[in-house]
Amino acid sequence: MKSALARLLTSGLGLVLLVACSKPASGPSAAPSAPAKITIGFLVKQPEEPWFQLEWKFADQARQELGFEVMKIGVPDGDKVLSAIDNLAANGAQGFVICTPDTKLGPAIVKLAAERHLRLIAVDDRFLGSDGRPMTEVHYLGISARKIGESVGAALSAEMQARHWPAEETAVCAVTFEELDTAKERTDGAIAALTAAGFRAAAIYRAPQKTSDIPGALDAAAILLTQHPEVKHWLICGMNDNAVLGAVRATEGRAFPAANVIGIGINGTDCIAEFEKAAPTGFFASVLLSAKQHGHDTAAMLFNWIRTGQEPPLDTRTVGVIINRANFQQTLREQGVR
Ligand code: GLA
Secondary structure, eight states, X not given: OTHHHHHHHHOHHHHHHHHHHHHHHHSGGGOSSOOSSOEEEEEESOTTSHHHHHHHHHHHHHHHHHTOEEEEXXXXXXXXXXXXXXXXXXXXXXXXXXXXXXXXXXXXXXXXXXXTTOEEEEESSOOBOTTSSBOTTSOEEEEOHHHHHHHHHHHHHHHHHHTTOOGGGEEEEEEEOTTSHHHHHHHHHHHHHHHHTXXXXXXXXXXXXXXXXXXXXXXXXXXXXXXXXXXXXXXXXXXXXXXXXXXXXXXXXXXXXGGGEEEEEEESSSOHHHHHSSSOOSEEEEEEOOHHIIIIIHHHHHHHHHHHOOOOOSEEEEOOEEEXXXXXXXXHHHTTOO
16 A cells, blocks of 8 residues: 555656546547457455455356456455556456445556556445545446435434334434545434434434444444443444444443344345344344445446447446345345345
8 A cells, every 4th residue: 555556646647647548448439349358357345245245246147147257356455456456457357346445546546447458437435536526537336325324314213213212311323434435425314314303413423433344333332332321222323234233242242132222234235144143133124235236237337338338327326225134035035135
C-alpha cells in the first residue's frame, strides 16, 4: 500500500494519464474486434465473507452460461489489488469486476487498468476520486444503500412495538463504518427511519467499528454497552450481517437475554448459520441482497462489453428483501443462494 501505490495516488502525472487513458476504454468504439478467448478477473476485498463467496459463485454461473474464463482473486489491501491487476494482464485478461478494499484507491485502479487495457466495473463499494467524491464515470453496480438502511430502521421499530418494549428502557446500537459511503448510507438510513418512527434521538448511539468484520463490530459494541448499563433492550443495526452479528455477540457477552435484543443485518448471506441455530439469538432478521445480480450480472455485463463493445449502464442499484427465521430457507432457495 505504501510504496508504489502511494506514489500513484499522489502523482499529478497519474491523474493526467488517467484522464487521457480512460476515454478510449469507455467509448462505444472501444472494441473493434472481439478477442477469441475472453478472460475476466473478479476481485473482492474480503474473500472470507460469505457475501463475496456468493458473488464468486454467481460469476461462475455466468462463466458457464456465456463461456469465458474468470480469475477469482482476493484483494485485502492495495498492494494485492495492484499485483492482481498485473497478474490479470499477464494472463491475457480483458477486464475485471472489483470490490476494492479501499474506495480511495479508485484513481490508481482506473489508471492501472487503462495502462493494461483492462475494462473494469466496480461492484459493492464505489470508487472515490481524489476530491473525495464518487467517481461517477466508473461503471458501478451497488445496493440502494439508503433505502435498504431505511427498511432496516422501519423493521426494527415495528418489532420493538410488537414486543411492547418501553421507550425509556430501549436504545439503538448502530455499528458504523463511516469511511465507506455505502456503509454510512445504510446506517444513516436506518437511523433516519427510526427517528421518523418516533424513536428518541438521544437514545440512538453510534458505535464505530475499526475493521468491517465481526471482531471489529464486537469491540465497538462492547464499549457502547459498558457506557450504557441503564439500557435493558437494544435495537441493533449496522452496514451488514457481520456488523450486527458482532454487536449481538457483545450483548451475549454481557448476558443480555436474546429476547431483549433485536438485531437486523444486511446481506442475508452471512447470517444463515445464525438462523439455523436451534434457539433464536438476538439476530432477528436481515435484508437479503441480490448476490446474483452483483456476481452474475456484473460478470455478464463485462463479458458483453468486451465481446460486443456494448457499454454497461454507469450506475445500477439493487434492492433487497427482509428474511427471518420463519422464511429464510424458502427465500434463499428462491434466490438461488441455496
Ligand atoms: C459492502 C459490504 C458487503 C456487502 C456489499 C453489498 O461491500 O462490505 O458485506 O454488504 O457491500 O454491496
